[in-house]
Amino acid sequence: MDLSELLSLVSNQFLDIFVKINLTMDTYKIILEAHSGIAYVALITLAIAVINSLIGISAKNEFKPKDRRIALFALIATHIQFVFGLILYFVSPNGMAALKSGMKTVMGNAALRKLAVEHPLTNIVAIALITIGWSLHKKADESKKFRKIAIFYSIGLLLLLLMIPWGTWIG
Numbered sequence: 553m554d555l556s557e558l559l560s561l562v563s564n565q566f567l568d569i570f571v572k573i574n575l576t577m578d579t580y581k582i583i584l585e586a587h588s589g590i591a592y593v594a595l596i597t598l599a600i601a602v603i604n605s606l607i608g609i610s611a612k613n614e615f616k617p618k619d620r621r622i623a624l625f626a627l628i629a630t631h632i633q634f635v636f637g638l639i640l641y642f643v644s645p646n647g648m649a650a651l652k653s654g655m656k657t658v659m660g661n662a663a664l665r666k667l668a669v670e671h672p673l674t675n676i677v678a679i680a681l682i683t684i685g686w687s688l689h690k691k692a693d694e695s696k697k698f699r700k701i702a703i704f705y706s707i708g709l710l711l712l713l714l715m716i717p718w719g720t721w722i723g
């Protein structure tokens with residue numbers, strides 16, 4: 553192999569790496585934008601479902617198909633957000649990649665700890681609670697359906713709100 557062949561091989565390798573990094577960055581930006589946008593839909597629909605169920609309990613309303621749709625819409629938005637969150641965890645420098653710098657470094661940095669550990673773990677628990685609430689409401693008697701949604705969705709929503717990285721999202 554002469555020098556020009558070697559140079560072209562090296563430059564091709566660099567080009568390959570550059571293209572890969574760019575693709576990864578684009579994927580990261582697209583998923584982050586989606587996760588950031590769907591967060592509004594998930595939080596607002598959950599809040600509506602909680603308020604609707606509290607009104608239902610206090611007014612002793614009958615649980616109608618409209619109430620089921622409100623709770624279902626919040627569940628779907630939350631699950632879509634979960635899928636984007638999971639993908640984001642693997643493409644973000646603040647997710648799985650951050651753990652490579654060592655658990656001690658991540659846990660010692662409040663901002664990084666929130667994004668790489670607390671936000672994902674707590675939100676998975678919150679989404680699981682919301683899903684449990686949805687399936688319990690299906691099995692519950694007519695008079696207890698609003699109660700199941702109110703309890704599980706409100707705890708889930710509270711956990712999500714506690715773990716939002718407000719500074720990077722809205723700030």
Ligand code: HEM
Pocket residue numbers: 584587588591594595630633634636637638640641644645646647667668671672673675676679712716717720721
């Ligand atoms: C309903 C549940 C969730 C909500 C409402 C939510 C909301 C958010 C918001 C608002 C941000 C900030 C976005 C920005 O800076 O523009 C964020 C970041 C992030 N979320 Fe979630 N999230 C949820 C679930 C999850 C889950 C389940 C995971 C992972 C398993 C996850 C992983 C991440 C990661 C890694 C970041 C940091 C991205 C970065 O700054 O590079 N999220 N999330």
